[in-house]
Amino acid sequence: MIVAERKPLEEIIGFIxxxxxxxxxxxxxxxxxxYAGGKKEVAILASxxxxxxxxxxxxxxxxxxxxxxxxxxxxxxxxxxxVDQYEAIVSMACGVGVQFMAEKYQxxxxxxxxxxxxxxxxxxxxxxxxxxxxxxxxxxxxxxxICPITRCAKRLLNGPCGGSTKGHCEINKDVPxxxxxxxxxxxxxxxxxxxxxxxxxxxxxxxxxxxxRKIVREDLRQ
Amino acid sequence: xxxxxxxxxxxxxASGQLAVTSECGPPRGSNGDAIKKKAEIxxxxxxxxxITDNQTSVTRLCSLAAVIRLKLMGLxxxxxMVTRDRNRIALQSDILGAASFDIHNxxxxxxxxxxxxxxxxxxxxxxxxxxxxxxxxxLMRDEKKFLGGDDLERAPExxxxxxxxxxxxxxxxxxxxxxxKVAAGVEFIQTQxxxxxxxxELWMKQVRDMGIHEKVxxxxxxxxxxxxxxxxxxxxxxxxxxVPDEVVxxxxxxxxxxxxxxxxxxxxxxxxRLKEIEGIRGFHIMAIEWEERxxxxxxxxxxxxxPAVASEPFSL
Numbered sequence: 139m140i141v142a143e144r145k146p147l148e149e150i151i152g153f154i155x156x157x158x159x160x161x162x163x164x165x166x167x168x169x170x171x172x173y174a175g176g177k178k179e180v181a182i183l184a185s186x187x188x189x190x191x192x193x194x195x196x197x198x199x200x201x202x203x204x205x206x207x208x209x210x211x212x213x214x215x216x217x218x219x220x221v222d223q224y225e226a227i228v229s230m231a232c233g234v235g236v237q238f239m240a241e242k243y244q245x246x247x248x249x250x251x252x253x254x255x256x257x258x259x260x261x262x263x264x265x266x267x268x269x270x271x272x273x274x275x276x277x278x279x280x281x282x283x284i285c286p287i288t289r290c291a292k293r294l295l296n297g298p299c300g301g302s303t304k305g306h307c308e309i310n311k312d313v314p315x316x317x318x319x320x321x322x323x324x325x326x327x328x329x330x331x332x333x334x335x336x337x338x339x340x341x342x343x344x345x346x347x348x349x350x351r352k353i354v355r356e357d358l359r360q
Numbered sequence: 361x362x363x364x365x366x367x368x369x370x371x372x373x374a375s376g377q378l379a380v381t382s383e384c385g386p387p388r389g390s391n392g393d394a395i396k397k398k399a400e401i402x403x404x405x406x407x408x409x410x411i412t413d414n415q416t417s418v419t420r421l422c423s424l425a426a427v428i429r430l431k432l433m434g435l436x437x438x439x440x441m442v443t444r445d446r447n448r449i450a451l452q453s454d455i456l457g458a459a460s461f462d463i464h465n466x467x468x469x470x471x472x473x474x475x476x477x478x479x480x481x482x483x484x485x486x487x488x489x490x491x492x493x494x495x496x497x498x499l500m501r502d503e504k505k506f507l508g509g510d511d512l513e514r515a516p517e518x519x520x521x522x523x524x525x526x527x528x529x530x531x532x533x534x535x536x537x538x539x540x541k542v543a544a545g546v547e548f549i550q551t552q553x554x555x556x557x558x559x560x561e562l563w564m565k566q567v568r569d570m571g572i573h574e575k576v577x578x579x580x581x582x583x584x585x586x587x588x589x590x591x592x593x594x595x596x597x598x599x600x601x602x603v604p605d606e607v608v609x610x611x612x613x614x615x616x617x618x619x620x621x622x623x624x625x626x627x628x629x630x631x632x633r634l635k636e637i638e639g640i641r642g643f644h645i646m647a648i649e650w651e652e653r654x655x656x657x658x659x660x661x662x663x664x665x666x667p668a669v670a671s672e673p674f675s676l
Contacts, residue, residue, distance in 0.1 A: 291473050291475075292444070292470055292471075292473060292484070292486050292489070293486050294470060294486070294489045295489055295492075296489050296490075296491045296492070296537075296540055297491075297533065297537045297540065298528060298529070298530065298533075298537070299470055299528070299600075300523065300524075300525030300528045300552055300599075300600040301472070301473070301528065301599035301600045302528045302529045302530070302599075302600065303528065303529055303599050303600055304529055305529065308472070308473060308476075308599035308600065309473050309475050315529070317530075318529060318530055321530050321532075321533055322530075330533075333533060333536060333540075334536060334539065334540060334543075336491060336495075336540055336543055336544055338492075339448070339488050339492045339495070339496075339507070340487075340488075342487065
């Protein structure tokens with residue numbers, strides 16, 4: 139899923155300080171699962187914003203809505219009938235949702251309430267970690283199912299650098315060395331010899347470097 | 361192994377003599393004379409001089425400009441290049457720039473992560489890794505091709521080196537990792553600073569068992585300790601560095617004034633012991649901001665005088 143966390147309240151207030159009526163929109167997908175922008179977080183942010191305005195002796199009307207998905211045209215349509223009643227939209231979706239919202243409602247200011255961080259999962263309750271950078275050319279088949287592009291701070295493709303120490307990355311003792319994990323798992327799989335293969339120079343054109351990416355599936359297109 | 365380039369370092373290694381290299385860090389400013397001064401101190405005692413490339417990710421005068429200064433002094437530079445800051449276009453371009461000044465040695469590195477330096481908020485590049493940089497230089501030199509497949513004119517004639525840290529984890533694949541670099545085309549290796557000689561011997565045995573020592577020239581890296589404080593810092597704070605307790609104890613066991621001498625002594629003793637290891641073909645003396653002691657270390661270690669192999673004459 140896409141993992142995000144809420145921006146500091148002051149930054150969000152900075153976006154909306156001149157408005158009196160806002161539409162605060164949550165998303166029921168990834169950001170609900172990572173406790174950043176679901177129905178509950180919408181309610182908490184709405185209260186916090188109203189209290190902050192009251193402190194300044196200002197009033198703020200906040201309409202709370204949580205859509206099934208903000209990255210989906212169909213669900214974004216659900217607020218069309220009420221959008222005009224507000225001066226701005228604050229989206230608690232990931233960066234994709236915020237942009238789809240802005241594209242949908244051309245004349246409405248749309249502000250992000252979250253910082254979108256990464257594609258990852260929950261390692262345990264309350265702990266989320268990155269697993270994929272969407273490089274467009276998956277190497278997991280060659281690296282024992284552990285991604286060196288995501289999990290090595292230098293995205294090295296041919297083994298641990300000289301800073302790998304007792305299983306940790308040189309940048310931080312709390313970061314596991316991706317290549318230590320790969321070597322351990324290759325060993326467990328009885329495939330350590332796979333390490334000896336030189337990984338070729340990577341084609342980054344399928345990644346961010348190649349420009350914004352798009353998939354067109356003619357079989358599904360209407 | 362017959363030399364494939366005009367590199368003086370390669371000639372010496374190919375002749376079977378022990379090579380000695382050292383390094384100079386460029387200044388944090390545009391004073392090119394700083395490089396010259398450091399090089400003047402060590403030039404008669406080493407065969408080639410590495411110029412570091414923004415080491416520890418601290419911004420400095422670039423290694424390419426600095427090696428040209430050494431070349432104009434008639435010395436033999438080793439151009440260090442990290443893949444952290446440049447993509448494959450910039451790397452190839454800089455390699456050609458260096459080759460246009462007849463720089464004949466290159467050390468291919470990935471580089472320390474930028475968070476250790478003065479710009480921790482920087483983007484890093486890592487378009488390719490150190491092994492792929494080795495492959496790229498060999499492609500340019502041997503096939504006279506750019507990475508993109510086009511032919512290039514006047515191919516770089518570079519002796520291709522890389523670093524190796526036998527002390528980083530996981531230890532069990534460190535010799536295999538060197539084998540990968542050899543498969544990529546590396547011709548000489550300068551190791552991380554060696555303080556744990558027992559572990560280094562164990563690693564060299566693995567290297568010999570795999571026959572790698574016959575395919576690549578291995579220069580053992582040493583760094584003289586200036587103080588007990590430096591020993592402790594290296595032990596505890598530098599990732600991938602292995603400084604045994606005995607070494608720290610030995611440095612701490614003498615008065616502060618005597619610690620530099622003790623550090624030099626340990627360094628010389630290490631070289632003596634490393635000389636006995638089969639497969640060691642020379643030494644890389646990294647005297648960090650302590651170039652003035654390099655000549656003495658070389659002499660005391662019995663590595664002086666250096667072989668009389670002239671660098672190719674070069675002038676603008």
